[in-house]
Amino acid sequence: MEAAAGGVDDMTKLSYLHEPGVLQNLATRYELNEIYTYTGNILIAVNPFQRLQHLYDSHMMQQYKGAPFGELSPHVFAVADVAYRAMIHEGRSNSILVSGESGAGKTETTKMLMQYLAYLGGRAATEGRTVEQQVLESNPVLEAFGNAKTVRNNNSSRFGKFVEIQFDKHGRISGAAVRTYLLERSRVCQISDPERNYHCFYLLCAAPQEELDKYKLENPRTYHYLNKSNCYDLVGVSDAREYLATRRAMDIVGISTQEQDAIFRVVAAILHIGNIEFAKGKEVDSSVLKDDKSKFHLETAAELLMCDPGAFTDALCKRVMVTPEEVIKRSLDPYSATISRDGFAKTIYSRLFDWLVDKINSSIGQDANSKCLIGVLDIYGFESFKSNSFEQFCINYTNEKLQQHFNQHVFKMEQEEYTKEQIDWSYIEFVDNQDVLDLIEKASVMLIWSCCCRVQSNTSQLVPIWPKLSFT
Ligand SMILES: Nc1ncnc2c1ncn2[C@@H]1O[C@H](COP(=O)(O)OP(=O)(O)OP(=O)(O)O)[C@@H](O)[C@H]1O
Known part of the structure; x- marks a missing residue:
């Protein structure tokens, strides 16, 4: 049988279901701007890297509403529609997993899913902010602080994100919750060319002049946490406009003006903290502020964080150990004080992010009596750089876990079903990643790592204890 000229909209219709056939089919459809293709009830989306407005307008939403799955062209709305209808008719909650490597389009797809669910379960416009408006506007807020x-x-x-949209017995959105996982803390202090730090730092540096004066901020090139990379601007993005858009989104989500000011005070304080440098003190292994510039940044950070500059200096230059008998204060040398400074900056940033998520959740509100929910999981995608760190390990391990979950459902359970029903079936060969997971979980890679971290010396070298450990 000859292949259809425009490709097939469901891979299960391919005469030969093998990798070249699948890729050829996706490429053929992509040429025609058909970015969505089914494989049974799974939707494959290929990133178009251009706005295809006609695919997501209200007319499109109307068309997919209630349409049987597979009747219309493959679309992300069709997946959300099936999940919604199953929830209404069968009274059970559903989850949609969006998976793919970094840059594949997961977050954009998640936003379309949420927009469509808001369309299906939204209330008629009433006074004030609706739950669905708040859910949608939580995206730009989270992206400003969690994307880079x-x-x-x-x-x-x-960071990873699981959005739970709660519905009442009439199928109307009655609440929502955003759960986040594992923010990449190290980025706050460490970026490499041509990457950027979290968007919020650049947005704040592009704020109106009176705000810059308030937070004593200057050009982003001035700040140590930003100038390790030469990239400050994003093509086609105005940080000044994004700053105002983020402020507006915060208003809609229910973050008050005072709270917004407190949030940006913390962001500004982190930039000042990064510019505090230390020099050797008079005593052995002690440190002091290097110069007047460092003093200025420390005092500004203390003022923004509303804490005492003396106590703040002590917190950075000294280590406090609490034993059952006494509290021991030990001075830190300049190198250790710098590590302590970075640790402090990372901790307050990740606490700020967690606070934001909590705030968004409490403003949107949870429905304790919600009948069902639809969850959308958007986790950071698989990534492999020239030099990979612990963050990439965690991100990729999470993706392997999700891949195994996918394998379990799509292949293993299907095969078990056929075997149970005694259907003659030739087993599909698929790459099972269980061995990768076994290596990490059963061979206790995490345990070895944890031991290495615990014996870390202040020379930033991991003490090689590998030979002493045996694999279980
Ligand atoms: N459906 C789409 N329509 C238009 N542009 C898209 C679409 N999907 C993705 N893009 C473009 O691709 C970029 C990357 O997509 P996205 O941020 O969703 O990737 P991701 O898979 O979430 O990546 P990461 O794992 O790094 O967060 C977007 O900023 C957007 O420019």
């Missing part, structure tokens, strides 16, 4: 430019993606999510 990487080598692969100008707006890469540096």
Whole structure:
């Protein structure tokens, strides 16, 4: 049988279901701007890297509403529609897993899913902010603080996100919750060319002049946490406009003006903290502020964080150890004080992010009596750089886990079903990644790592204890 000229909209219709056939089919459809293709009930989306407005307008939403799955062209709305209808008719919650490597388009797809669910379960416009408006506007807020430019993606999510949209018995959105996982903390202090730090730092540096004066901020090139990379601007993005858009989104989500000011005070304080440098103190292994510039940044950070500058200096230059008998204060040398400074900056940033998520959740509100929910999982995608760190390990391990979950459902359970029903069936060969997971989980790679971290000396070298450990 000859292949259809425009490709097939469901891979299960291919005469030969093998990798070249699948890729050829996706490429053929992509040429025609058909970015969605089914494989049974799974939707494959190929990133178009251009706005295809006609695919997502209200007319499209109307068309997919209630249409039987497979009747219309493959679309992300069709997947959300099936999940919604199954929830209404069968009274059970559903989850949609969006998976793919970094830059594949997961976050954009998640936004379309949420927009469509808001369309299906939204209330008629009433006074004030609706739950669905708040859910949708939580995206730009979270992106400002949790997304950054990487080598692969100008707006890469540096955290995992599970959005739960709760519905009442009439199928109307009654609440929502955002659960986030594992923000990449290291980015706050460490970026490499041509990446950027979290968007919020650049947005704040592009704020109106009176705000810059308030936070004593200057050009982003001035700040140590930003100038390790030469990339400050994103093509086609105005940080000044994004700053105002983020402020507006915060208003809609229910973050008050005072709270917004407190949030940006923390962001500004982190930039000042990064510019505090230390020099050797008079006592052995002690440190002091290097110069007047460092003093200015420390005092400004203390003022923004509303804490005492003396106590703040002590917190950075000394280590406090609490034993059952006494509290021991030990001075830190300049190198250790710098590590302590960076640790402090990372901790307050990740606490700020967690606070934001909590705030968004409490403003949107949870429905304790919700009948069912639809969850959308958008996790950071697989990534492999020239030099990979612990963050890439965690991100890729999460992706392997999700891949195994996918394998379980799509292949293993299907095969078990056929075997149970005694259907003659030739087993599909698929790459099972269980061995990768076994290596990490059963061979206790995490345990070895944890031991290495615990014995870390202040020379930043991991003490090689590998030979002493045996694999279980
Ligand atoms: N459906 C789409 N329509 C238009 N542009 C898209 C679409 N999907 C993705 N893009 C473009 O690709 C970019 C990367 O997509 P996205 O941020 O969703 O990737 P991701 O898979 O979430 O990556 P990461 O894992 O790094 O967060 C977007 O900023 C957007 O420019």
